Amino acid sequence: MRILIDENVPVQMLEVLRWLLPEHEVRHVSEIKWAGKKDLALLPDAARKGFEAFLTKDGRQLEDPSETAAIKKSSMHHIRFSQGQKGMVGLGLAMGAVIAAIPLVVRELDTADGQQLVHIKGLNPGGKHRFDLVNPSKSPPRYWPR
Numbered sequence: 001m002r003i004l005i006d007e008n009v010p011v012q013m014l015e016v017l018r019w020l021l022p023e024h025e026v027r028h029v030s031e032i033k034w035a036g037k038k039d040l041a042l043l044p045d046a047a048r049k050g051f052e053a054f055l056t057k058d059g060r061q062l063e064d065p066s067e068t069a070a071i072k073k074s075s076m077h078h079i080r081f082s083q084g085q086k087g088m089v090g091l092g093l094a095m096g097a098v099i100a101a102i103p104l105v106v107r108e109l110d111t112a113d114g115q116q117l118v119h120i121k122g123l124n125p126g127g128k129h130r131f132d133l134v135n136p137s138k139s140p141p142r143y144w145p146r
Helices: 013-020 039-048 059-063 065-074 087-110
Strands: 002-005 025-028 053-056 077-081 117-120
Touching (some): 013 025, 013 087, 059 077, 087 117
Parallel strands (some): 002 053, 053 077, 077 117
C-alpha cells in the first residue's frame, strides 16, 4: 500500500511509520514537494500518483462538503487522528496513538472492500492512566532491595 502523510502530521513520524510498515511505501508531502498544496488539489494528485491511503490530522476535512467530495472521489482510504491536548504532551499522545494503531489499521485496509474512513482515537491523557510512578524510598515494592 502507498500511504501519503499530510503536512500537518509531524515529519518525525515518517521514519517510525516506515519502520512499522516495511512492506508499504510511506511518503510525506514535504518529500514529494507538495507542501502547501491545498487538499482539493492534493487528493486527486495523490490518487493519480497511486497513493491508496492519506494520513492527516485535519478532522475538519469531513465538515467541508467540497473536501469530503474530493476524499470520496479520490477513492483513497482516509485516516485521521486528532491531538486533544496542545504542546509536546499533546503531540506525544497523538503520535503514540497513531504509532500504536497504524499496523492494525493498515492490516484492516489491506483486506478492505472499497474505500474506508478511519479515525484513530487518542490515548488517554491522564498520566495516572499511562504509567505508574513509585518512590522506592517511601513505598518500596517487594522486589526492591532493603
